[in-house]
Every structure is written in C-alpha cells, then in structure tokens.
Amino acid sequence: MRFLTLNIGASKATLAEYSLSGKRKLTLTAYGNGDLSGIDVNDPAALSAALPPVLHEILRSKGIKPGPLVLSLSGQTVFPRFAKFPAVGDAAKLDQLVGYEIEQNVPFPIDEIVSDCQFLGTTPEGDKAALIVAAKLEGVRAVTETAQSAGLKPTIVDVSPIAVCNALRFSNPRLPGCTVVLDIGAKTTNLIILEDEKIYNRSIPVAGNAITKDIAQAFGCSLEEAEQLKIERGYVSMGGVTEDEDEVTDQVSKIVRNVLTRLHVEVSRSINFYRSQQGGSAPSRLFLTGGTVRLPQLAEFFTESLQVSVDFLNPFAGVAVGPHVNADELESDAFTLAESVGLALRETDLASIQLNLMPPELVEQARTIRRIPFIAAGALAFLAALGAGWYAENHLKEVASAQFEAVQAKNGQLKSKEAALKNAQAAVSAEVEECDKFQKLLWQRSATILRMRAVRESLKQIDGLWITAWEPLSGESGSGRDDAQPKEGAKITIRGWKDVVAKAESEWAKRNNGQKLTADVIVVDSLKNAKALFSEVKPEGWKELKGCLMEYKIKVVFAPAPTIVRQDADRKGKAARK
Helix, strand or coil: CEEEEEEECCCEEEEEEEEEECCCEEEEEEEEEEECCCCCCCCHHHHHHHHHHHHHHHHHHHCCCCCEEEEEECHHHEEEEEEEECCCCCHHHHHHHHHHHHHHHCCCCHHHEEEEEEEEEECCCCCEEEEEEEEEHHHHHHHHHHHHHCCCEEEEEEEHHHHHHHHHHHHCCCCCCEEEEEEECCCCEEEEEEECCEEEEEEECCCHHHHHHHHHHHHCCCHHHHHHHHHHHCCCCCCCCCCCCCHHHHHHHHHHHHHHHHHHHHHHHHHHHHHHHHCCCCEEEEEEECHHHHCCCHHHHHHHHHCCEEEECCCCCCCEECCCCCHHHHHHHHHHCHHHHHHHHHHCCCCCCCCCCCCHHHHHHHHHHHHHHHHHHHHHHHHHHHHHHHHHCCCHHHHHHHHHHHHHHHHHHHHHHHHHHHHHHHHHHHHHHHHHHHHHHHHHHHHHHHHHHHHHHHHCCCCCEEEEEEEEEEEEECCCCCCCCEEEEEEEEEEEEHHHHHHHHHHHHHHCCCCCCCHHHHHHHHHCCCCCCEEEEEEEEEEEECCCEEEEEEEEEECCCCCHHHHHHHHHHHHHHC
16 A cells, blocks of 8 residues: 655645555655745735645656645644543533534634544543644645645645654653653644643743744854755854854753753743643653754753753664665754654554544545445445346346336436536636636735835845836747747846945955955845846846946846746646646
8 A cells, every 4th residue: 555644834745655454564665855945834815825836846756646634734724632531431522522522622613613532541530632633624625635736635634743652652662651752843843741631831932933043043054054064064052162273063952051041941831831721740751853953062951951861762673764864964954754653653543642633625535536346336236136137037127127217317417517527617717817817916016016115135145236227128038939938137237335345245255255245246145046036137237336336237037926826727738748
C-alpha cells in the first residue's frame, strides 16, 4: 500500500510518500519541502492560493505520484481540550456530554466547526478521560480542497501535536511518568505533555522567528541576513560575561539565550498549570523536535533550566528508509519529520490516538466509495437470481424488459445530472474569471506601493542613497514572439554622496567576508530577491556628478500580477502533459 502525508508549518510544507507492508511495516520512500514563508498559513484564502504550486513542485521534483493523503492541521487552528466524564454506561448519554462540552468551550457555532473525540482510559477516580479537538470547518475545507486541487485524495485530517504524540509513543513505547515534548518551529512552539491517560497541549508564540527578529533588531540588518547569522553563528549561550572571542558570535549566542529564556518561562508556566489543574506529576524527561532544535547547546540549556533529562525525538526508530531517499538530507531534516511519521502511523494499527477532522462531505464520499463493492456484489446476486428465475420460469422476457426500462430511466437521470454538472462547471469558471479580475484590481491598488517599498528597503543596504527619478517604461515585449505580452517597468535614478557611499561600500564588504561590490550592484542584488514584484532587474551604469555625487540608474521590469486563471491553466497544462 502506498500513501502520502502532508504537514503544513508556519514557513514550509512537507509532503512525504510512504509504503506500508502488512499493517505495521512503514517505509519512507520520498519526501520534499516547499517554501511558505511569505504567507500567513492560518489564512484560508492565502493558503489556498499559495499551496497548490508548492505541492505541484514537490510532486514533480521528487517524482511522487498523487494518491491517498493523511494531512494535519496546525496546532494554532485547533481547539484541544482534555476532559473527564462520569462513567454513565450509556453511550448515547456520553455522546451528549461530549457535545455539551464542545458547545461550552469552542467559541464558534456548532454548525461552523468539525470535531472529534477519543476516550483515553479511566482516571483513578473512575471517570472516563477524553481528548476533544475541534476546528473551524472553513479552515479544514481550505486545506482539503487545496490538496484535492493538486490531485491528492485526503482520507484523514489529523492535528499536528497529536501526530507528534503518536510518533513519540511509537518510537518510545515504554515511557513511565510524565513526558514533555517541545516542537520548536518557526513561529510557534507546540508544548505537549503526556502522562498515563492525560494529554495537555499548548501553542506558545515564541520560536525560531523570534530569534531572527531580535538578531535583526540588534544588528540593524534585514531578516534574511539575521536568519543567516542565526544559522551560521548561532548557538545557545550558557551564561557568563563573554563566551566567544568573536564579538558577533558572542552577541548572537546571547540573543538566542534571551529568547529561549522567554520560552523557558512559558514552558514552566504551562507545566505548573498542568500540574495544578489536571493533577499531573513533575516531568521526568523532555524530548526536542522541530526545525529550531538544530541550534547547538539547546539540549544543555533545557537540561540546566528545567532540571530534567533532555533528548532529541528520533521518529525513525521503527521506520525503514527507501533507497531513493538522500541519507544526508534525511539526517538534517529528521528533526522536522516527527509530525510526518505520526501522520503515516494513522494508516497502520500503531497510532495510539486516532482523531479525524475530515469535513462531513468527504466522510460521506468515503462511505459511498466503501459501499461500492457491496453494491456490486448485490447487483451480481440480483443478476444470478434473474438467471435462476429464467431457467425456472417462462417469463424471462417480461423481467428482462422491465430491467431494461429501469436502466434506461436511470440512464436518463444520469444524463440530466451530467448536464447540471456541466452548467455548474461553467458557473465555477465564470466565478473564477470574476475573482481573477478582482484579484488584479487589488494588486493594482498596492503594487506601486510595494515596489517603492522594496526599492527603499534595498537602498538601506548602502547608507546615503536616495531616489531622484522614477521613469515608467511600457510596451516592452517579454520575448521575440509576436504574441508575447508587453511588460511594464521603470528606470530608477538613484543618487548618493560620493564619500558616504564609498564608506558604506567598504562597511558592506567587511560584513560580507571582504566581497567588494559597487552600490548599484548591491542594490540590484537585493532587488532581485523581490521576485514577486520584479521579473527583471539590471543596472544601467553610474556616473560621477560635480565631484561629490554619484548617480546610478537601474532598470526594472515589473512581475505580472498574480492570477487565479493562470494558476488553473498551468495546473491543467501539466496534467495534460502527464
């Protein structure tokens, strides 16, 4: 059996392919990551627009074919609740109590959410312990419909922290006492506490991006440069006045420690809340997972601050790895794949928690598909009965004629539905066209501001530069073909004081390992990163004015406005080529 998993983080999406032999032998056969750093993944509209091309690229580059999909929702978009119910013995009454608990604790109308519940065991007091999760139906549909648009077939919608729980229990099946898991991602840290029949989960808004922002603020650099500093020089300072002879590295390490100290405060507060409200024990151990746990000395920091044993969660303790998976890449990415393994376990009988937030219409669709074999078997039995009757009776013609008329009537009904479906598809196409026009209008409202802002941000790379002219260019063709669309752009004139610019170029070279570039090239290289705004950026020369000024000219070609119609056409074109 072959299936896929999809987990959507704050800055990237991970699509993985697994094979299952029997009911328990899992093998990772391929996986890939796609960048989502430029969008708010908790915004259904933004996710629906950005995710399909990311999924298509992973499928293409990794040679993964579409198939059944197990996906997860971010912990920020889900309302988890650990509850206790009296052992009433009546399943109907227990369902009523669960429904009442959901209505009282989820801040949305019951018809706008999808929920699920799993009973975890019996408490020492004799109550039934249960884990309840709920999410807005709109957000769930946005994810499942987007996956379907990429040719995938959602079968299970899990929750990110629960998938990590399943991965932990699978790789460490015998953990006594209280266990804490910290899944430190880009925007949030998922804290998960497991103890006997109890589960506690909290999403903490302190994670990797907080470190990057503090580094950028301290050094006065861009977020991209700060992220590079974090990756290349970052580690967790263990305290003291000076730990590293390199001043930059020493300062970065202290910034990392300050952010992690804030995280430690929130973790301690959550542990205290869990112990006081749910009668839990003190933690015996801590597991770390997520992209940010690559920081050196992170385990030592939490060992010191929480006074517990700390280890990294290895989700592949019982999962095989296929021959086409790059071993070096997997070793680096293993920290971020615990959720993927937890999702894959849902297709086995090894997942201890089995929640499913599938939209009602997809649940009904799955039921219909499962009924098809039984319907076919019933039809065969019916035909066999007709054959027996034909041999036993003399009026086979009457029976066959009646059956033929019924089939004809059904055929007429299906044709009617086919026509209705075509009309509906035409209406959808018309709506997409209207949405595309609206999207272009929205883009036109903000495009100029965004382009000017991008240019201003690029000028910050070199002190003493300002814009003196912005000359629109239009009517240029993107290629030599007659049917090529004209491209719009601008010629930007930039000036700066010669001595200030020379000093800024020298300082830039010091920050970049001695690399020497002129101001216009530095600005051009920065602008090239804004690919969503500029499709082409190139310098047009510079000259000296009056002995004290430098003038640079840069030509930019604007990137085309994003369009729903174009994305849909690209998807159909790729499907046709396949």
